[in-house]
Amino acid sequence: MGKEKVTIYTIAEELNMTPSMVSRAFKPDGKVNEKKRQLILETAERMGFEQNRMASRLSMKPIRIATLIYGRFPGYYDEMVRGVEAASRDLSDYKVTNRLFVMPFGEYSQEDAYRVLDEVEADKYDGLVLHGLYGEDVAQRIDRLTDAGVVVCTLHNDILSCRRLFTSMSDTELTGSMAAQLLSIFLPPNRNRMVLFSGSMKSMVHQTLSFSFIRHAEERGMTLLRHYATEDYPERAAEQVRDAFETYSGIDGIYISSANSAPILRYLEENRLGDRVAVVASDVFQELSAYMRKGIVNATIYQDPYRQGKRAFEGLFYYIADGIKPNSYLMTPPQIVMTSNLSVYERWKNDD
Amino acid sequence: MGKEKVTIYTIAEELNMTPSMVSRAFKPDGKVNEKKRQLILETAERMGFEQNRMASRLSMKPIRIATLIYGRFPGYYDEMVRGVEAASRDLSDYKVTNRLFVMPFGEYSQEDAYRVLDEVEADKYDGLVLHGLYGEDVAQRIDRLTDAGVVVCTLHNDILSCRRLFTSMSDTELTGSMAAQLLSIFLPPNRNRMVLFSGSMKSMVHQTLSFSFIRHAEERGMTLLRHYATEDYPERAAEQVRDAFETYSGIDGIYISSANSAPILRYLEENRLGDRVAVVASDVFQELSAYMRKGIVNATIYQDPYRQGKRAFEGLFYYIADGIKPNSYLMTPPQIVMTSNLSVYERWKNDD
DNA sequence: TTGTATGCGTTATCAC
DNA sequence: GTGATAACGCATACAA
Numbered sequence: 001m002g003k004e005k006v007t008i009y010t011i012a013e014e015l016n017m018t019p020s021m022v023s024r025a026f027k028p029d030g031k032v033n034e035k036k037r038q039l040i041l042e043t044a045e046r047m048g049f050e051q052n053r054m055a056s057r058l059s060m061k062p063i064r065i066a067t068l069i070y071g072r073f074p075g076y077y078d079e080m081v082r083g084v085e086a087a088s089r090d091l092s093d094y095k096v097t098n099r100l101f102v103m104p105f106g107e108y109s110q111e112d113a114y115r116v117l118d119e120v121e122a123d124k125y126d127g128l129v130l131h132g133l134y135g136e137d138v139a140q141r142i143d144r145l146t147d148a149g150v151v152v153c154t155l156h157n158d159i160l161s162c163r164r165l166f167t168s169m170s171d172t173e174l175t176g177s178m179a180a181q182l183l184s185i186f187l188p189p190n191r192n193r194m195v196l197f198s199g200s201m202k203s204m205v206h207q208t209l210s211f212s213f214i215r216h217a218e219e220r221g222m223t224l225l226r227h228y229a230t231e232d233y234p235e236r237a238a239e240q241v242r243d244a245f246e247t248y249s250g251i252d253g254i255y256i257s258s259a260n261s262a263p264i265l266r267y268l269e270e271n272r273l274g275d276r277v278a279v280v281a282s283d284v285f286q287e288l289s290a291y292m293r294k295g296i297v298n299a300t301i302y303q304d305p306y307r308q309g310k311r312a313f314e315g316l317f318y319y320i321a322d323g324i325k326p327n328s329y330l331m332t333p334p335q336i337v338m339t340s341n342l343s344v345y346e347r348w349k350n351d352d
Numbered sequence: 353m354g355k356e357k358v359t360i361y362t363i364a365e366e367l368n369m370t371p372s373m374v375s376r377a378f379k380p381d382g383k384v385n386e387k388k389r390q391l392i393l394e395t396a397e398r399m400g401f402e403q404n405r406m407a408s409r410l411s412m413k414p415i416r417i418a419t420l421i422y423g424r425f426p427g428y429y430d431e432m433v434r435g436v437e438a439a440s441r442d443l444s445d446y447k448v449t450n451r452l453f454v455m456p457f458g459e460y461s462q463e464d465a466y467r468v469l470d471e472v473e474a475d476k477y478d479g480l481v482l483h484g485l486y487g488e489d490v491a492q493r494i495d496r497l498t499d500a501g502v503v504v505c506t507l508h509n510d511i512l513s514c515r516r517l518f519t520s521m522s523d524t525e526l527t528g529s530m531a532a533q534l535l536s537i538f539l540p541p542n543r544n545r546m547v548l549f550s551g552s553m554k555s556m557v558h559q560t561l562s563f564s565f566i567r568h569a570e571e572r573g574m575t576l577l578r579h580y581a582t583e584d585y586p587e588r589a590a591e592q593v594r595d596a597f598e599t600y601s602g603i604d605g606i607y608i609s610s611a612n613s614a615p616i617l618r619y620l621e622e623n624r625l626g627d628r629v630a631v632v633a634s635d636v637f638q639e640l641s642a643y644m645r646k647g648i649v650n651a652t653i654y655q656d657p658y659r660q661g662k663r664a665f666e667g668l669f670y671y672i673a674d675g676i677k678p679n680s681y682l683m684t685p686p687q688i689v690m691t692s693n694l695s696v697y698e699r700w701k702n703d704d
Numbered sequence: 705t706t707g708t709a710t711g712c713g714t715t716a717t718c719a720c
Numbered sequence: 721g722t723g724a725t726a727a728c729g730c731a732t733a734c735a736a
Contacts, residue, residue, distance in 0.1 A: 357713095359712095359713055359714085360713070360714065361713080371713090371714080372714095372715080372716090374714095375713095375714060375715060375716095376715090379715090403713090403714085404712090404713050404714070405714095406712095406713080406714090407712070407713035407714045407715085408713075408714050408715070409714090409715095410712095410713080410714070410715085411713085411714050411715040411716070412714085412715065412716085413716095
C-alpha cells in the first residue's frame, strides 16, 4: 500500500511534461493544447491526484472579502457576525481576509451603509456579505458591485431581481411548519384559536414564513384570528398585543415569528396569561430566555444565525477561490428549543 | 490601513535576525537563546504576526490518522463515518490522511478489531479514532497505543481509566432532560405512567442517559413503571415490550433511549397503541422515520453522529498538529425532531 | 502553446 | 546557538 503522494511533478514525470503544463491543465482558462489537457486530466484521475489547495492558494494573491451588517437585533446579528468571523478564521490560512462593518440600525443611517458599499466598490474587494439592506436601490447597487467584480451574497434576507450570487438564510418554509406543529402541541385540548405576530410584510423572509405557518396551522385545524405585522417596532407590537386581547376573547395560542417578542411577552406576564396561552417564539436571546424559564414561552425556534453567517462567508470564499458555485439559496435548518435544551443556545454564556 | 502581511521575514528584518531564528522561536523545543526567543515572541505579538499554518504544514511531514468503527447500527455509525470523512476532507490540505476501518458488529469479531489496533501500533499512526470497543482489555490496549505515540480518542462512548486524549460523544445528561420534557408534553392530560427502554447498563453512555432521564422525569411528576435494558438486542426488546404491556395496565408513555426501537414500535403498531401511548425515541433512521410519519412516535432525539465523528477527527488533528489540547469531553448537543422537521435529518435522502 | 524561473510562508537539514 | 539552503506543492510572469 506504499502509495506515494502524487503531485503535479509525479504526473509531469509520468507524461514527460513539465509541472507547469500539468498545473495549467487544471485551470479552465489555462493555455494548454486541448488534447494534452485531456491526457493530463485522465492520468491525474488514474493516479489519484488530489490538488493541494493549500499550496495552490499559497502562491496566489490574497482574497479580500467585506462584511456589512446593518442589523436590527443585536442578539441576532451578533451571532451572524460570530459565524462570519469563525469562517474567516477557519479559512485564514487560505489567504482570505475579512473586513467587518457592523452598523446597528439605530446608530447608522442608510447613507452610512451606502458609503460602505462605495468603499467596497472603490477598493475592489473580491466579495461582500451583505445583511439588513433592502429595496430597489440596493438591488441596483448590488448589480453595480457585481459588474465591478465584487461577488455579493446576502445574509438572512434575499434581495430580489439583482445579481447577488446566493443568499444564506434560515429555511423559512420549514420554520413555519415547525411553528405550526409546536403550537398545535401546546394548545390546550380542544382549543385552537390563535394569533400571529410577524415581522414586516415587505420582507420576503417574513412573507414566506407567515404564509407557511398559516398554511400548516390550518392543516392542523387551527384557527387564525388575526395576523399582526409588527414591522419590527417594539411599540407597535405592544399596541397590537393589547388590541388582540381586547378584540378577541378566546386566544389560545400565539406565534411570534420575529425577534420582536419582548413587548408581547411582557404583556402576557403582566396580565398573567402565561399558562392560559400557548406561546411559540423565535430565536434565543437574553430577554426571551427569561420568559421561557418563567413559563411564558413554551418553545422557540432557533434560526441559527451563527451558521447562516458562517455559510455565507464560506460560500463566497469557495466560489471566489475555486469557482464552486453554491446553490442560489443556502438554507439553514432551524432548531427547536425548549427549557430543557435552552442552555445550549444561550451563546452569550458559552464561549465556544 | 495599508498593513503589509507580516511574516517571519518581516520580523527577522525588524530584529536583524534570520527567518530560521524566528521560526524556531515558535517551536517549544527549538534551539534558541531564551532571551532572543522572548524578544521575537514579543515583537511578533506587537507586529500582529499570524502564523500561516498552511505554509507550515506544507513543509512538515504528513499526519496519519486511523479510524476504527466497530459499529452496531448502520444508520448510526454510517453517519459517524461520514462525519469523520468530512473532517478528513476538510483538513486534507494540511496533509492529514485518514485510514478507515469499518467493521460491523455481526460481521467481524472482537479479534478482528484488535488486529487493526495491532496494525495501527505497528505502522506508527499518529492518531486513532475508536468506536464500539469496550472493556478493560481495550483500556490496556489504548494505553499501549498511547505509549507507542498514537494519540487515541474514543467516539460516541468513553473508555474509563485509560489514557485516551478525549471522547467525542453526545451530551447524554442533556438528552435525558430533553427526553423527559418531551415525554411530559406528549403524555395525555393527568396521566404520567411510563416505561423506559434503554441500552446496556454496562455502557457509561446509557447509564448516565437513563439516570438523567429518570431524575428529570421524576422532577416533572412522572412515574417510572419499569426500566428495561434491551442490551441492543432486537429480540430482547421485543420480549420486553410484550412483558411491559402484559404486566402493567396503564402505560401512558415510553422513552426508548437507544437506537434499538424498531421491535418496540412494531409492537405498538400491531396492537394499535399508537395514539394511546406517547413515544419519544432516539436518533433518526429509515425505519423510525416511517413510524414517526404513521404517528406512532411523537418525537425523537437526534444525537448528531455526523458531528460527533467530525469533531473527533478534528480534535485529534488539532492536537497532533498544533498541540491544542481539547476538553476531555467534546459534547455534541442533541436535537429535537418531530414530523415537521424530520426531513432535515433524513440524511439518506439528502446529499449534502 | 510550451518551458523556465521565481515566489508563496514555513520548517528541516546541515554546516558553522 | 546560528545561518544558509533546500524542500513542501502549486501558480504565474516571462521568455522561448
